[in-house]
Amino acid sequence: MRPEAEPRNGHAALWLLTDMALNIWALSIVKALGLGYPAFQLVFLRAGVGFLLMLPWILRTPQAFRNVQDLHLHALRVGFSAVALTASFFAISRLPLALFTAISFTRPILTMIAAAWLLREVITRDRWAAAVVGLLGVVIAVNPGQLSGGAGLAAQVLVVFAATGAVITTRKLVAAPTVVMMTFYTAGLTLIAAPFALLNWQPVPAAQWPTLLAIGVFAQSAQFCFLRAHRYGQAGFLSVLSYASLVFSTGVGWLVFGEIPKPGFWAGAALIISATLWITVRRRPATRHPGLR
Numbered sequence: 001m002r003p004e005a006e007p008r009n010g011h012a013a014l015w016l017l018t019d020m021a022l023n024i025w026a027l028s029i030v031k032a033l034g035l036g037y038p039a040f041q042l043v044f045l046r047a048g049v050g051f052l053l054m055l056p057w058i059l060r061t062p063q064a065f066r067n068v069q070d071l072h073l074h075a076l077r078v079g080f081s082a083v084a085l086t087a088s089f090f091a092i093s094r095l096p097l098a099l100f101t102a103i104s105f106t107r108p109i110l111t112m113i114a115a116a117w118l119l120r121e122v123i124t125r126d127r128w129a130a131a132v133v134g135l136l137g138v139v140i141a142v143n144p145g146q147l148s149g150g151a152g153l154a155a156q157v158l159v160v161f162a163a164t165g166a167v168i169t170t171r172k173l174v175a176a177p178t179v180v181m182m183t184f185y186t187a188g189l190t191l192i193a194a195p196f197a198l199l200n201w202q203p204v205p206a207a208q209w210p211t212l213l214a215i216g217v218f219a220q221s222a223q224f225c226f227l228r229a230h231r232y233g234q235a236g237f238l239s240v241l242s243y244a245s246l247v248f249s250t251g252v253g254w255l256v257f258g259e260i261p262k263p264g265f266w267a268g269a270a271l272i273i274s275a276t277l278w279i280t281v282r283r284r285p286a287t288r289h290p291g292l293r
Contacts, residue, residue, distance in 0.1 A: 012233025013241055015225045020245040024252055026215050027092050033211065033258070034093030037202050040056050042089045042215065044197035047189035049216020054186055066175040077169040078188030084162035085189065087155040096151025096254035098261060102142040103156045105135060110164045115235040119171055124141050127240055134243040134275035141246065143266025143291035171235045178227050185223060243272045
């Protein structure tokens with residue numbers, strides 16, 4: 001009999017890859033315009049647009065909000081997300097896109113450890129091996145000896161820890177309806193960012209409004225895909241698969257921002273792709289997490 005968890009992970013992989021593509025385009029807009037606007041203003045616009053996009057869905061499904069469980073976990077997820085999103089918008093404007101993405105790949109190891117410890121997920125040896133190979137690829141691609149410090153780098157380190165907390169909390173809330181998860185996320189971020197954004201608001205030229213609002217459209221669509229991925233797949237599996245986004249972001253950085261990768265990047269990228277293909281294609285029986293439906 002075919003194991004249940006692996007086909008679900010395959011379905012989750014499609015959602016996560018779509019999430020990566022949408023999110024990278026949203027971050028590319030932030031990178032292009034971010035230095036001209038405070039991070040909280042960008043977060044407020046991103047969340048506000050997302051909430052407006054959610055309204056028709058919210059109005060059509062009021063029953064989903066009856067007897068909502070685990071409000072403290074929803075609040076914790078929004079808090080982690082607010083820190084991660086604000087810090088990432090700050091960092092992306094100050095770091096090369098490939099470097100920004102590569103640093104985030106210290107997160108999968110943290111996520112896998114947390115998933116095994118807090119969620120009792122079974123992390124197989126091949127997934128641990130794939131994570132280590134992928135992380136080695138990141139080290140080779142980035143070449144830490146050439147990294148320089150700065151506020152952008154410090155902000156990205158903060159993103160790693162906050163985003164790990166958000167992912168694990170999302171997995172704890174796997175039974176919650178997607179509309180509830182996305183509503184709490186967008187409404188919570190809007191409320192948190194609003195006072196900081198208004199205090200530091202920078203005027204937006206009319207020509208830039210469509211581009212800034214597109215951040216919310218891309219990012220909200222990516223959030224939907226992210227939640228669907230974590231509904232179907234295990235956090236450890238998705239953490240390893242997320243290495244593929246380094247290749248996507250480097251391609252965008254090269255084509256859009258003229259950030260040409262150095263030769264060592266390609267050797268590292270080859271390891272990352274190999275690790276991702278191995279963990280995605282290889283089928284092996286796994287223990288089903290009790291939260292999966």
